[in-house]
Amino acid sequence: MRARVFVTLKPSVFDPQGTTVAEALHTLGYPSVSDVRQGKYFEFEVASASAAEVRRIAAEVSDKLLANPVIETYRIEVVDPARV
Amino acid sequence: MTFAIVVFPGSNCDHDAYHAVKHVLGADAEFVWHKDTSLKGADCVVLPGGFAHGDYLRTGAIARFSPVMPEVVRFATSGGPVLGICNGFQILLEAGLLPGAMLRNRSLKFQCEYVRVRVEQTDTPFTRACAAGQVLRVPIAHGEGNYYAEPETVARLEKNRQVVFRYVSESGEATDAANPNGSASNIAGLCNEGRNVVGLMPHPERACELAVGSADGLVLFESVLQAVAGGVRHAL
Numbered sequence: 001m002r003a004r005v006f007v008t009l010k011p012s013v014f015d016p017q018g019t020t021v022a023e024a025l026h027t028l029g030y031p032s033v034s035d036v037r038q039g040k041y042f043e044f045e046v047a048s049a050s051a052a053e054v055r056r057i058a059a060e061v062s063d064k065l066l067a068n069p070v071i072e073t074y075r076i077e078v079v080d081p082a083r084v
Numbered sequence: 085m086t087f088a089i090v091v092f093p094g095s096n097c098d099h100d101a102y103h104a105v106k107h108v109l110g111a112d113a114e115f116v117w118h119k120d121t122s123l124k125g126a127d128c129v130v131l132p133g134g135f136a137h138g139d140y141l142r143t144g145a146i147a148r149f150s151p152v153m154p155e156v157v158r159f160a161t162s163g164g165p166v167l168g169i170c171n172g173f174q175i176l177l178e179a180g181l182l183p184g185a186m187l188r189n190r191s192l193k194f195q196c197e198y199v200r201v202r203v204e205q206t207d208t209p210f211t212r213a214c215a216a217g218q219v220l221r222v223p224i225a226h227g228e229g230n231y232y233a234e235p236e237t238v239a240r241l242e243k244n245r246q247v248v249f250r251y252v253s254e255s256g257e258a259t260d261a262a263n264p265n266g267s268a269s270n271i272a273g274l275c276n277e278g279r280n281v282v283g284l285m286p287h288p289e290r291a292c293e294l295a296v297g298s299a300d301g302l303v304l305f306e307s308v309l310q311a312v313a314g315g316v317r318h319a320l
Binding site for chain 1: 145149177178185188
């Protein structure tokens with residue numbers, strides 16, 4: 001099964017890149033866009049047929065490596081190719 | 085006294101550190117490859133600046149899993165003096181040897197300039213030869229040196245006197261204008277609760293001779309030389 005992990009800065013942490021992107025979008029003529037948060041996206045295969053197991057492993061590797069819990073949070077999606 | 089200078093793939097201040105401690109300070113120095121599992125009996129460990137593993141994922145995030153790191157952690161927890169400079173500081177944060185994390189500089193620019201830092205604590209092995217409140221003129225060169233920790237963590241660091249260096253103006257004031265990267269409380273360097281592990285973003289090893297613009301950084305290495313001579317593990 002495939003896991004998708006979205007890592008973003010915690011809401012309480014200032015995101016200088018997101019702020020700069022928002023300013024660029026305003027310059028481009030999109031004043032309605034605000035609160036841009038830039039993050040990282042990972043996807044990977046986990047050799048398991050259990051969605052719960054894939055989610056557990058994805059959470060574990062996110063805690064250990066993919067995200068830094070001091071500044072970042074993450075959200076996990078598990079994709080079962082048999083159901084797509 | 086022997087310094088171990090850990091070399092990661094992408095370190096680029098390893099030779100600066102080697103030159104500073106070997107040729108300027110006059111101590112012994114050994115390079116230790118990141119895949120080594122021995123610190124070669126060194127009395128002090130330096131994690132140098134650079135871009136270990138290309139700063140992939142996050143600065144220091146891959147380097148903290150290097151085979152040498154368990155040995156560095158063991159050395160640190162037994163009271164041995166460890167200095168993390170710039171990328172080395174980032175590695176210490178990722179390894180959990182120091183609290184907090186680094187964000188992009190608030191300017192989003194790679195800041196490469198001389199700054200002034202005030203020595204806030206003189207009871208660490210790397211600042212014991214400093215005068216309290218001494219201001220050092222040292223260079224910075226980083227894109228991610230914007231120190232962040234939860235406000236409660238910053239308050240705890242202040243209470244425990246773990247803020248070792250703070251960015252200050254020429255007159256020694258910790259103003260916002262003197263803060264080159266947006267770091268919380270103008271923090272330029274920290275120590276752990278045991279006070280033997282110190283990390284800082286500025287480069288003292290690049291400021292050890294007047295010929296290169298400043299010799300203010302040498303005092304960190306003179307300090308640890310004194311500390312080791314005086315038996316740092318008993319003194320701290």
